[in-house]
Amino acid sequence: MIVAEQKPLPEIRRMISPYERVLILGCGTCMTVCDAGGEREVSFLHNALRVAQSKGGNEAHHFLESTLKRQCEPEFLEMLVDKVGEVDVILSLGCGIGVQAIAERFPDTPVLPGVNTSFMGISSEQGVWDERCAACGDCRLEDTAGICPVTRCTKGILNGPCAGTKNGKCEANKDMDCAWVLIYKRLERLGQLEKMRRYYPMRNFRAIPRPKRLVRTPVALGEDDG
Amino acid sequence: MANALFEEKLHSDEFLVTTEIGPPKGVDVSEMIHHIDILKDKVDAINVTDHQSSVMRFPSLGGCLLVKECGGEPILQMTCRDRNRLALQADLLLAYSRSIVNVLCLTGDSIDVGDHKEAKPVFDSDSVQLLKMIRTLESGKDVSGNDLKGVPKFCLGASVHPEADLIEPQLIKFEKKVAAGAQFFQTQGIFDLASLRRFMQYASQFDIKILAGIIVLASARMAKYMNDNVPGIIVPEAIIDELASVEKGKGLQKGIEIAAKLIRTIKEENLSHGIHIMAVGNESVVPDILEAAEVEVARH
Ligand code: SF4
Numbered sequence: 332m333i334v335a336e337q338k339p340l341p342e343i344r345r346m347i348s349p350y351e352r353v354l355i356l357g358c359g360t361c362m363t364v365c366d367a368g369g370e371r372e373v374s375f376l377h378n379a380l381r382v383a384q385s386k387g388g389n390e391a392h393h394f395l396e397s398t399l400k401r402q403c404e405p406e407f408l409e410m411l412v413d414k415v416g417e418v419d420v421i422l423s424l425g426c427g428i429g430v431q432a433i434a435e436r437f438p439d440t441p442v443l444p445g446v447n448t449s450f451m452g453i454s455s456e457q458g459v460w461d462e463r464c465a466a467c468g469d470c471r472l473e474d475t476a477g478i479c480p481v482t483r484c485t486k487g488i489l490n491g492p493c494a495g496t497k498n499g500k501c502e503a504n505k506d507m508d509c510a511w512v513l514i515y516k517r518l519e520r521l522g523q524l525e526k527m528r529r530y531y532p533m534r535n536f537r538a539i540p541r542p543k544r545l546v547r548t549p550v551a552l553g554e555d556d557g
Numbered sequence: 558m559a560n561a562l563f564e565e566k567l568h569s570d571e572f573l574v575t576t577e578i579g580p581p582k583g584v585d586v587s588e589m590i591h592h593i594d595i596l597k598d599k600v601d602a603i604n605v606t607d608h609q610s611s612v613m614r615f616p617s618l619g620g621c622l623l624v625k626e627c628g629g630e631p632i633l634q635m636t637c638r639d640r641n642r643l644a645l646q647a648d649l650l651l652a653y654s655r656s657i658v659n660v661l662c663l664t665g666d667s668i669d670v671g672d673h674k675e676a677k678p679v680f681d682s683d684s685v686q687l688l689k690m691i692r693t694l695e696s697g698k699d700v701s702g703n704d705l706k707g708v709p710k711f712c713l714g715a716s717v718h719p720e721a722d723l724i725e726p727q728l729i730k731f732e733k734k735v736a737a738g739a740q741f742f743q744t745q746g747i748f749d750l751a752s753l754r755r756f757m758q759y760a761s762q763f764d765i766k767i768l769a770g771i772i773v774l775a776s777a778r779m780a781k782y783m784n785d786n787v788p789g790i791i792v793p794e795a796i797i798d799e800l801a802s803v804e805k806g807k808g809l810q811k812g813i814e815i816a817a818k819l820i821r822t823i824k825e826e827n828l829s830h831g832i833h834i835m836a837v838g839n840e841s842v843v844p845d846i847l848e849a850a851e852v853e854v855a856r857h
């Protein structure tokens with residue numbers, strides 16, 4: 332899933348300061364799971380902004396709350412049409428995709444990002460998320476025992492560990508596992524070390540040119556089905 | 558410096574001696590030139606480091622030009638951290654055009670250990686891919702397959718870490734570097750001769766030269782700092798204690814002794830094809846170390 336972190340309150344207050352009527356808009360999917368922008372966070376943020384406003388400051392905002400199932404899908408955005416007409420700005424707690432989907436759907440209403448979209452990852456323990464996929468468009472997990480060196484090695488290198496790895500950790504951060512030690516150990520366990528001995532050429536950074544676009548083509552079928 | 562090119566010496570039976578110079582942060586190159594002057598006749602070649610530890614400095618290519626100007630034999634350290642494939646190839650063309658032909662191919666330290674931590678890490682390639690890239694240029698093509706006007710020829714080196722706590726993946730990578738065209742290796746700093754001996758037994762099956770890395774330590778504090786902060790360095794406790802045992806101000810002298818003793822043993826017991834001295838800021842003591850170790854480079 333997509334993982335994000337809510338922006339600091341002072342930054343959010345600065346962003347909304349020119350606007351009177353603010354729609355705080357949550358997202359029911361990834362942002363809910365990573366506790367950055369679901370229904371609960373929308374209501375917390377709403378409260379925090381109200382308290383901050385009452386404690387001083389000469390702004391007088393009027394807040395509205397709402398949470399869509401997914402901000403990144405047009406059909407859900409349609410449900411917003413009436414509300415958007417009532418506000419001066421949308422403060423989106425969706426990921427960067429949600430924010431941009433809103434910008435595209437509502438050309439006359441400013442939209443502000445309430446979170447910093449960070450990465451695609453998983454939750455390894457309560458309250459901790461780790462990046463797992465860089466969406467490079469050229470998946471090589473077959474060769475690396477299901478552990479991504481592009482994402483999990485700080486250098487994203489493809490031909491094995493650098494000399495900086497120590498105690499299984501990365502030279503860039505002693506709390507972070509060295510991706511190549513993980514890959515080596517798992518390949519060894521699977522009896523597939525020959526995959527590590529292979530030479531991997533430089534990556535094709537235009538595997539999907541930026542900004543990336545995917546046009547669905549039929550999934551390859553077996554020859555007989557073809 | 559002896560006249561023969563470093564590459565020719567690689568084919569001889571000589572005990573090879575290289576050292577390295579870290580360029581200054583700034584434009585005052587007088588100290589670097591001084592170091593080149595006192596070292597160029599005492600060693601077979603001088604590496605110039607490439608923003609070592611990811612700290613921004615005068616460039617390695619510029620340092621190599623100065624080594625050339627002073628009549629020395631440079632080894633261009635080249636990392637993949639700061640330049641994409643266009644920039645790396647372009648610098649290699651420039652290097653060759655100025656007769657800088659020895660290249661040490663490194664992935665490069667992580668941006669996180671340096672002094673520009675917010676910079677974009679490039680790593681468009683890694684050390685193995687860089688070796689291949691250079692061999693491709695030698696075939697008259699760039700890495701996209703376009704023809705080159707004039708074809709370069711390089712002598713390629715790489716690094717290896719015989720004391721790594723998990724050696725197998727390092728050896729897998731080492732073999733990839735050999736296959737990609739590395740002719741010589743300068744190892745990470747060696748302190749434990751048993752691991753060097755083991756590594757050499759294994760490495761003797763390959764047609765390459767190994768130069769054992771010797772780090773000159775100036776104090777126990779420096780050794781501990783390096784253990785904690787410099788990627789690929791493991792200074793054993795015994796050496797730290799030895800450095801800590803001397804009175805204040807005598808640390809570097811002790812470091813010289815330790816280095817000289819390591820070199821003498823390596824040479825006497827034939828534990829490598831040569832040495833690579835890393836004096837990290839104390840370049841001017843390298844001649845003293847060589848003298849104490851009774852190592853002299855052959856003249857041709
Ligand atoms: S220590 Fe491991 S994860 Fe870190 S940069 Fe080196 S190879 Fe990558």
